[in-house]
Amino acid sequence: MATPTPWSPTIARRAAAEGRMTSGAFAAGGVWRILPGVPQRVARMPSKALQLLLVLAWSLAFGAGLACTATAGPRENRDPDAAGLVTEDLPRFWAAWNEAAQTGDRAQRVAAFQRGYLDRGTPGLEAFTRLRIHSADRLVSAIDEHPRYYASLRGSGDLLEAQKPAIREALRSMAAVYPGGVFPDVYFLIGRMNSGGTLDEAGLLIGLEMYGRGDGVPLGELGEWHRAVVGELANLPDIVAHEWVHFQQSPEVQDQPTLLRAALREGVADFLSELGTGRHINQHVHAWAEPRAAGLWAEFAQMMDGSDYTGWLYDTQAGDGRPADLGYWMGYRIARAYYRRAADKREAIRDMLRIEDAAAFLEASGVTEEFERSGRAGERKE
Numbered sequence: 191m192a193t194p195t196p197w198s199p200t201i202a203r204r205a206a207a208e209g210r211m212t213s214g215a216f217a218a219g220g221v222w223r224i225l226p227g228v229p230q231r232v233a234r235m236p237s238k239a240l241q242l243l244l245v246l247a248w249s250l251a252f253g254a255g256l257a258c259t260a261t262a263g264p265r266e267n268r269d270p271d272a273a274g275l276v277t278e279d280l281p282r283f284w285a286a287w288n289e290a291a292q293t294g295d296r297a298q299r300v301a302a303f304q305r306g307y308l309d310r311g312t313p314g315l316e317a318f319t320r321l322r323i324h325s326a327d328r329l330v331s332a333i334d335e336h337p338r339y340y341a342s343l344r345g346s347g348d349l350l351e352a353q354k355p356a357i358r359e360a361l362r363s364m365a366a367v368y369p370g371g372v373f374p375d376v377y378f379l380i381g382r383m384n385s386g387g388t389l390d391e392a393g394l395l396i397g398l399e400m401y402g403r404g405d406g407v408p409l410g411e412l413g414e415w416h417r418a419v420v421g422e423l424a425n426l427p428d429i430v431a432h433e434w435v436h437f438q439q440s441p442e443v444q445d446q447p448t449l450l451r452a453a454l455r456e457g458v459a460d461f462l463s464e465l466g467t468g469r470h471i472n473q474h475v476h477a478w479a480e481p482r483a484a485g486l487w488a489e490f491a492q493m494m495d496g497s498d499y500t501g502w503l504y505d506t507q508a509g510d511g512r513p514a515d516l517g518y519w520m521g522y523r524i525a526r527a528y529y530r531r532a533a534d535k536r537e538a539i540r541d542m543l544r545i546e547d548a549a550a551f552l553e554a555s556g557v558t559e560e561f562e563r564s565g566r567a568g569e570r571k572e
Contacts, residue, residue: 266372270361273393274375275354279315280347280398283307283380290330300326314377317390322397323381332382338408339399343380346398349423350378360427363466364434368539371438376430383416386471387433394433401425415514418474428471431463440544449517450494451548452503457521458542461529465539470522475513483523487561490520528555 267273286306290299304326308319323329333340357376365371374393386400403409403422412420421429436459460470479486490502503517513519525542528551532538545551552558 267374268365268370268372270365270373271358273361273373275357276312276314276375276377276393277347277350279307279312279377279379280350282310284344284347296330300330303329312377313392314375314390314395315379317392318377318379318381318385318388318395318397321388321390321395322385329382332384336383336411339402339411342407343399343402346402346423350398350426353423353426356427357430360431360467361434364431364463367462367466368438368543371434373434374437386419386421387429389433389437394430394437396426396429396433398423401429418514421471425471427467428463428469431467432459432471435459435462435543438543448495448497448548449490449499449502450552451545452499453490453494453517453521454524454545454548454551455521456503456515456518457523458525458545460518460522461525462539462542464522465529472513472515472518472522475515475519476522478511478513479516479519484561484564486516486520487558487564523560524552524555524557527557527560531556 283303286303289306290302293299293302308315308323308326308329311319319325361373365373374389376394376396377392378396378398380399381397383397383399385395385397387394387396389395400419401421401423403420409417409420436455439455439458460472464470493502499517501512501516502520503515528542529535529538531554532541541551
């Protein structure tokens with residue numbers, strides 16, 4: 191449920207412009223209805239005059255100190271061109287960086303990022319802080335571990351602007367894949383090297399620091415896992431498409447009690463984003479996994495009903511070169527097999543977004559037979 195927001199003339203004007211109003215009037219079926227105490231003849235006024243009257247009434251009430259609140263939730267935008275691509279937190283990060291650079295005192299540096307970046311953040315940054323950054327202290331720790339790498343991100347804002355047309359086109363492509371989809375705002379943020387993307391009611395939250403790879407970028411400070419997963423800004427349309435799919439998935443899919451369900455959640459996002467844009471975010475994982483498909487399936491089948499994700503999801507890179515996120519590939523293979531088998535492709539996409547029984551979905555996909563054929567083919571080659 192949305193947290194009640196103090197009413198103000200600005201909010202009133204926005205509500206009127208969007209065709210909604212609360213705590214005095216609300217839109218029902220496109221017809222304005224007035225709550226008890228407001229003359230009913232007002233409802234028959236021309237819409238613009240009515241909106242202006244309501245704005246004036248609320249402005250006067252606010253000025254008189256009346257306690258009025260708005261409880262309208264976020265609108266469900268279904269137009270990919272209307273989704274905001276929000277970058278306003280980035281200059282605040284660099285302003286805080288500049289302030290922190292003036293002192294060697296760690297407490298003052300933490301305070302600079304808290305005051306100048308986190309406290310002034312958009313709803314997207316507020317959510318990203320709660321979910322991934324956690325505190326200014328942890329953010330400063332990440333910066334101190336990778337100072338030259340973070341400094342190299344300074345020009346990322348300009349490069350991001352150049353990527354916006356491709357990001358917008360990716361969203362349009364996803365609308366073609368799933369016409370009933372909702373398009374929330376996309377927030378581009380700088381975090382602490384632990385998330386390339388996630389989501390919240392506020393929208394899609396993209397950690398820009400996970401896309402800093404490029405010519406001349408110092409990667410020596412990064413550990414093995416970061417060196418494997420840090421991408422380029424050119425990858426942003428792909429991660430936006432991936433997170434957009436997550437935003438469409440039902441609560442049953444978001445719940446991840448078993449490895450199978452978690453792999454399906456991530457794999458469906460990769461498969462559908464590829465279906466729309468022609469790409470997904472785990473090309474390197476697929477390149478490693480495909481030659482080993484049958485053996486990986488046998489290993490996965492032994493673990494898929496448990497809650498241990500080790501070696502499959504959200505894990506560190508193994509020393510033998512095994513990628514950290516093989517579960518994405520496995521879920522992708524299951525989703526692809528299901529889609530290929532389906533007579534009604536649109537219905538197959540809807541099924542993927544609302545998986546209730548992971549075991550039944552796996553069986554219906556026929557992927558087991560695919561892996562068995564792959565294993566027999568490998569034996570013949572040997």
